[in-house]
Each structure stands twice: as structure tokens, then as C-alpha cells.
Amino acid sequence: MFVGILRLTLYLPEPGSLKSKRHLLxxxxxxxxxxxxxxxxxxxxxxLWQRSVVGVAAVGNDHAFVNETLDKVADFVGSMHGGQVQIIDRVLEIASYGDSLGQGGARTLAEAEAEAMEEDWDKDENP
Structure with a gap:
């Protein structure tokens, strides 16, 4: 599993108020x-009227797919509204989580409670 985070810092030259900025965003x-x-x-x-930071998140099972998706999002944002939205900074990070995530270590609530009771029992017997 791959989780991609894209942070775009945007310059918005047109808005003259927070209301118009929010409408555009x-x-x-x-x-x-x-x-x-x-x-x-x-x-x-x-x-701020003419500046914004936008976060974008994507999840997928292929690193290249997540990277490509976030690249397309950045390109799309930069091309929309006829130049009313300009990207002044772009940070992309993709984290990988192995296939074993959630496997092997998964347990039921009853198992977790039983383990906690055993730990409490051990503390009482061996202070």
C-alpha cells in the first residue's frame, strides 16, 4: 500500500477578499x-487573501500510480481558472506500507482484554 501526500502552496492574484478567495478555492x-x-x-x-496551502492525499497499491495521480492533480490545479491559481511551491511525499500491515499482529478485542488481564495478574504476583 502506498500513501501519497501532495502539498501545494498557491498564489491567487485575483481575490480582493477572503470571500472571493474561498469561492475560487x-x-x-x-x-x-x-x-x-x-x-x-x-x-x-x-x-490570507492571495495565498493558500492545499493538501492532497491519494492511496493506491502501486507507487507509480500514486505518483502519477498526484502529478496530474498538480498539473490540473496549475492549469485551471485561466491563471487565477498559480503554484508557487510543491512538495510530494509517498510512503510505503508493507503487505504485512495488519496481518499476523491482528487480534480480537477479547484477545487484547485477556492479554491485559494477564499483564495485570503478573504485576500483582511479581510487584
């Missing part, structure tokens, strides 16, 4: 969500 975020199967949110510079 909401439109951009909605279009990205509709076109790509990713999660998107404004994560920084919320109170």
Missing part, C-alpha cells in the same frame, strides 16, 4: 475531487 477543490479520486483540503494560510 472551493471551486478548484470541488473540480479536483470530481476528476480524481483523492482527498483535498485547504490546510494553511486560511486568512
Amino acid at each position: 472551493r471551486s478548484a477543490i470541488d473540480r479536483v475531487k470530481a476528476r480524481f479520486n483523492v482527498s483535498v483540503a485547504e490546510v494553511g494560510d486560511n486568512d
Whole structure:
């Protein structure tokens, strides 16, 4: 499993108020969500009129697929609204989680409670 995180710092030259910035960003975020199967949110510079930091997350079973998806998202954001959204910084990170994630170590709630009771019992017998 691969989890990709894309952080885009955006410059928005047009907005003259927070209301117009939020309208522009909401439109951009909605279009990205509709076109790509990713999660998107404004994560920084919320109170600045002409700047925003947007986070994008994608999950997949292939590193190249996650990388390509996030690259396409960045290109799409940079091309939308006729230059009203400009990317001034872009950070991409992809983390790998092995196939054994959740396997072998998985246990039921009853097993976890029984293990906790055993630990408490051992503490009482061997202070």
C-alpha cells in the first residue's frame, strides 16, 4: 500500500477578499475531487487573501500510480481558472506500507482484554 501526500502552496492574484478567495478555492477543490479520486483540503494560510496551502492525499497499491495521480492533480490545479491559481511551491511525499500491515499482529478485542488481564495478574504476583 502506498500513501501519497501532495502539498501545494498557491498564489491567487485575483481575490480582493477572503470571500472571493474561498469561492475560487472551493471551486478548484470541488473540480479536483470530481476528476480524481483523492482527498483535498485547504490546510494553511486560511486568512490570507492571495495565498493558500492545499493538501492532497491519494492511496493506491502501486507507487507509480500514486505518483502519477498526484502529478496530474498538480498539473490540473496549475492549469485551471485561466491563471487565477498559480503554484508557487510543491512538495510530494509517498510512503510505503508493507503487505504485512495488519496481518499476523491482528487480534480480537477479547484477545487484547485477556492479554491485559494477564499483564495485570503478573504485576500483582511479581510487584
